[in-house]
Amino acid sequence: MPATARATATKTTLPIYQQLAGVLEEMIQSKSLRPGDRMPSVRQFSRQQGVSIPTAMSAYASLETRGLIEARPKSGFFVRLRESDLVRNPWSQSKISKITDFANLDPLHSIMADHSNPKFVPLGAGLPSASLLPGxxxxxxxxxxxxxxxxxxxxxxxxxxxxxxxxxxxxxxxxxxxxxxxxxxxxxxxxxxxxxxxxxxxxxxxxxxxxxxxxxxxxxxxxxxxxxxxxxxxxxxxxxxxxxxxxxxxxxxxxxxxxxxxxxxxxxxxxxxxxxxxxxxxxxxxxxxxxxxxxxxxxxxxxxxxxxxxxxxxxxxxxxxxxxxxxxxxxxxxxxxxxxxxxxxxxxxxxxxxxxxxxxxxxxxxxxxxxxxGYDRHLRHLQHAFSHQVQRMREAIVQTFPENIGLSRPQGNFLLWCELPKQVDSLELFKRARAANISVAPGPLFSSDGGYKNFIRINCGHPWTPTIERSIGILGHLVHQLAR
Ligand SMILES: Cc1ncc(COP(=O)(O)O)c(C=O)c1O
Missing domain, CATH: 3.40.640.10 (Type I PLP-dependent aspartate aminotransferase-like (Major domain))
Structure with a gap:
C-alpha cells in the first residue's frame, strides 16, 4: 500500500475499516487495482496496515457489499468487473456550432419546482438530499x-x-x-x-x-x-x-x-x-x-x-x-x-x-x-456518499436501459449524463416520467440550439432507496418504449 494512501486513511475520522475500504476503493477507481486483479490476502492486508484480521475482513466485506470486489472460492478476493465498467462514454460533439441565442425551454421551471415537491422522485434538479447536509x-x-x-x-x-x-x-x-x-x-x-x-x-x-x-x-x-x-x-x-x-x-x-x-x-x-x-x-x-x-x-x-x-x-x-x-x-x-x-x-x-x-x-x-x-470531515462524508450513489445509479441504469447507451463517468459531483438511443425524444421521456412522478432533466436544456434530444441528466444526490431503484426501472421501461 503506498504511503500516501495510508496517510489519507489516517487523516479521516471514519471507523478504521471504512478508512481502509476508502483507500482500497480509491485504488480501484484510479485503476491502480484493475478489474480482475487479485487483492492482497486479508492476512497480508492486516499485516501491511497494522490492523487486526477482523478489521481487515470488515474492510473487504464493505467493498464486497458494494460490488467492488468478489471472493472466489479457494483463490481469495478479486477486483470485480462491473457491467457499468463496460459502458461507453456519451457521444460528444466534435464540430463547433453556430453562434445562437439560448431558447427558453418550459421544463426548466418544473424541474426546479418538482425537486421540493415530495410527490416526485428527485432525479431532475442537480441537488443533494437534505439528509446529507448539516441542516x-x-x-x-x-x-x-x-x-x-x-x-x-x-x-x-x-x-x-x-x-x-x-x-x-x-x-x-x-x-x-x-x-x-x-x-x-x-x-x-x-x-x-x-x-x-x-x-x-x-x-x-x-x-x-x-x-x-x-x-x-x-x-x-x-x-x-x-x-x-x-x-x-x-x-x-x-x-x-x-x-x-x-x-x-x-x-x-x-x-x-x-x-x-x-x-x-x-x-x-x-x-x-x-x-x-x-x-x-x-x-x-x-x-x-x-x-x-x-x-x-x-x-x-x-x-x-x-x-x-x-x-x-x-x-x-x-x-x-x-x-x-x-x-x-x-x-x-x-x-x-x-x-x-x-x-x-x-x-x-x-x-x-x-x-x-x-x-x-x-x-x-x-x-x-x-x-x-468540521467542514472537511463533512466534505469527506459527502464525497463518499456521492461516489457510492453515482456508482449505484450507473449499475442500475446499465441493468435496465437499452444496451447501446452512453454514460458519463464523473470523478466528482453527483450527476450522470446519459445518451439514449437516437429515436428517444428526451422531452417526451421527461413528460412521461413526470406523469409517473419521476423528475429528470432532458438533454435540450443543456444545449443552445435544442440539441442533445436523446440525452438526459440524472441527479444522484440522494441516498439509494427502493423508490429510486423502482424509478430507474420505470425510466428504463419508458426508454425502451420510446426507442421502438
Ligand atoms: C454549474 C452550476 N453553477 C451554478 C449553479 C447555481 O448555484 P446556486 O444555487 O448557488 O445559485 C449550479 C446549480 O445547479 C450549477 O450546477
Whole structure:
C-alpha cells in the first residue's frame, strides 16, 4: 500500500475499516487495482496496515457489499468487473456550432419546482438530499450567532461581505492552487449571482460568450436575460473543453468572454487536466478574453486530492472565479462568492446595485461551519456518499436501459449524463416520467440550439432507496418504449 494512501486513511475520522475500504476503493477507481486483479490476502492486508484480521475482513466485506470486489472460492478476493465498467462514454460533439441565442425551454421551471415537491422522485434538479447536509448544525450555529451579535444579525452584510467568510475562503484557496487574500473575494447570493455579476462585468448586450456544449442550463437563462449570444465549443467526456476547437473558434469569432466549468462539469462530469487549464488560461489571456470559471463542484471529488482551479493558472487576473456552498452545505442559504481578479471594483459596484448585501445570519453560519464546524470531515462524508450513489445509479441504469447507451463517468459531483438511443425524444421521456412522478432533466436544456434530444441528466444526490431503484426501472421501461 503506498504511503500516501495510508496517510489519507489516517487523516479521516471514519471507523478504521471504512478508512481502509476508502483507500482500497480509491485504488480501484484510479485503476491502480484493475478489474480482475487479485487483492492482497486479508492476512497480508492486516499485516501491511497494522490492523487486526477482523478489521481487515470488515474492510473487504464493505467493498464486497458494494460490488467492488468478489471472493472466489479457494483463490481469495478479486477486483470485480462491473457491467457499468463496460459502458461507453456519451457521444460528444466534435464540430463547433453556430453562434445562437439560448431558447427558453418550459421544463426548466418544473424541474426546479418538482425537486421540493415530495410527490416526485428527485432525479431532475442537480441537488443533494437534505439528509446529507448539516441542516441542524447550521441552524444551531445561526441561533447562537444571533444571540451573540449586538443587533441579532439584523444589520446589512454589505459588499464585499463577511470578512470572516472571506478569510476562510482565502485560507482554503491554497487547496485550489491559488493564493488569494480575503480582499480578493466578494460574497454573493449563491453561485447564480456570482456568475450573473461576472457576465455583467465583462460583456455588453449583443456580445458573444464562449460556452461549453453541453452546459449548465442556468447559464442559458442568464445569457438570455443579458441578451448575450452563445458560441458553443465541444467538450471531451473525460478532459473537458476541446482546446483545438477553442483555438479555431477564436480565429474567426469576436468573443467577449468564456464561461467554463473545468472541475466536474455539469452535466458531463469531466475534469480538465492541469496542463489543459494552463493552456486555456494562457490562450484566452493572450487574446484579452476574460474567463468566468464556475467551480461549484470542485470540492466534490469522489477520491484523491482536490483538483486545482483554472484560476491557479491565471496569468493576469482575467479569471473570475465563481462558486457557492449550495451543493455542499445549504442551497437555500444562498451563500456564494466570486474572486473577480482585476474586475473586482466593477463587480463591487454591480453588487451594490443588484442585491447590495447578503443575508447576514446564513452567511455567518456558513463562515463558522467552515471555520470550526468540521467542514472537511463533512466534505469527506459527502464525497463518499456521492461516489457510492453515482456508482449505484450507473449499475442500475446499465441493468435496465437499452444496451447501446452512453454514460458519463464523473470523478466528482453527483450527476450522470446519459445518451439514449437516437429515436428517444428526451422531452417526451421527461413528460412521461413526470406523469409517473419521476423528475429528470432532458438533454435540450443543456444545449443552445435544442440539441442533445436523446440525452438526459440524472441527479444522484440522494441516498439509494427502493423508490429510486423502482424509478430507474420505470425510466428504463419508458426508454425502451420510446426507442421502438
Ligand atoms: C454549474 C452550476 N453553477 C451554478 C449553479 C447555481 O448555484 P446556486 O444555487 O448557488 O445559485 C449550479 C446549480 O445547479 C450549477 O450546477
Amino acid at each position: 441542524l448544525k447550521l441552524a444551531r450555529l445561526m441561533g447562537s450567532i444571533a444571540r451573540r451579535l449586538p443587533s441579532a444579525g439584523l444589520d446589512y452584510d454589505i459588499a464585499p461581505g463577511s470578512e470572516m467568510l472571506r478569510r476562510e475562503l482565502a485560507r482554503r484557496s491554497l487547496d485550489w492552487g491559488c493564493h488569494l487574500k480575503a480582499e480578493d473575494f466578494i460574497i454573493t447570493n449563491g453561485g447564480t449571482e456570482a456568475v450573473s455579476l461576472a457576465l455583467r462585468a465583462v460583456t455588453e448586450p449583443g456580445d458573444t460568450v464562449i460556452v461549453e456544449t453541453p452546459t449548465y442550463f442556468g447559464f442559458s437563462n442568464i445569457l438570455r436575460e443579458l441578451r448575450l449570444k452563445a458560441l458553443p465549443i465541444p467538450i471531451d467526456a473525460t478532459t473537458g473543453i476541446d482546446i483545438d476547437a477553442l483555438g479555431t473558434a477564436l480565429k474567426t469569432n469576436r468573443v467577449a468572454a468564456a464561461i467554463l466549468i473545468p472541475n466536474f462539469h455539469n452535466p458531463m462530469g469531466c475534469l480538465m487536466p492541469d496542463d489543459h487549464k494552463k493552456e486555456v488560461a494562457t490562450l484566452l489571456a493572450e487574446q484579452g478574453i476574460p474567463i468566468i470559471e464556475d467551480d461549484i463542484y470542485g470540492d466534490l471529488r469522489h477520491s484523491g486530492a482536490r483538483p486545482r482551479c483554472l484560476k491557479a493558472f491565471d496569468p493576469d487576473g482575467s479569471v473570475l472565479l465563481c462558486s457557492t456552498f449550495s451543493k455542499v452545505l445549504a442551497p437555500g442559504y444562498r451563500v456564494g462568492y466570486i474572486a473577480p481578479g482585476r474586475y473586482r471594483d466593477r463587480i463591487h459596484k454591480l453588487k451594490d446595485t443588484s442585491t447590495m448585501a447578503n443575508a447576514t445570519l446564513p452567511t455567518l453560519a456558513v463562515a463558522e461551519f467552515v471555520k470550526h464546524g
